[in-house]
Amino acid sequence: MYGVRKNTLVIDFSVLPIRPDIGKVQSFLEKDVKLQYADVRSIQLHHLRNCVLIEMVSCEIAFRYQSDHNLKRTMLCNNKEFRIPVYVDCDAVTVRVLDLSPSISDAAICENMLQFGEVISIRDEKWKHYFPGMSNGVRVLRINLFRDIPFVHDHTKREDYGCLP
Structure with missing residues (x-):
């Protein structure tokens, strides 16, 4: 079964502590993204x-929206602004990296994960209910995999956990 949608633009609201209502989504698409x-x-x-998920007329149009809007538009939620990822859907998977020290940089994580595939993006996961908007220590990566990631992976001479959704 083919899992990737053709010419599909993703407006990713998973960075928000709560799901926006449909009216707020429509306003964001029309006023901010200028869909x-x-x-x-x-x-x-x-x-x-x-x-x-927005299926566009062509791949070129989808990539134009991505380059014009990815992490360039914000949405207000609980009196805090969040940058919204806008990207073209692909074969990439989401990988959550748990139990890392906050001192480990995104660049170091990306460099280490290159052995498993091309890292498309990395972001901090946020608390949704208890401490809305605060980082919870989980790093979320989008990766085009060319090799399986072991469930437990030794990243910095200690055990850190990576799990696929």
């Missing part, structure tokens, strides 16, 4: 991934 409905074939709310 032109002539560029769109379909719009789908994806509840598990907490994102909006």
Whole structure:
């Protein structure tokens, strides 16, 4: 089964502590992203991934929206602004890296994970309910894998955990 959607733009609201209501999503798409409905074939709310999947007319249009808007637009949630990822859907998987020291940089994590695939993005996961908007210590990576990641991986001479969704 082919899992990647063609020409699909992802508006990723998983960075927010709570899921925005549909009115706020529509306003964000129309006012911030300036979505032109002539560029769109379909719009789908994806509840598990907490994102909006927008099938565009062409791949070129999808990549144009990505370059124009990825992490350049913000949404206000609980009186705090969050940058919203906007990217073209691909074969990448989401990998959550747990139990790392906060002193380990994103660059060091990316460098280490290159042995498993191309790292597309990395971000800090945020608390959603108890400490909304605060980092919870989990790093979330999007990776185009070319090799399986072991469940337990020795990153810095100690055991750290990586788990696939």
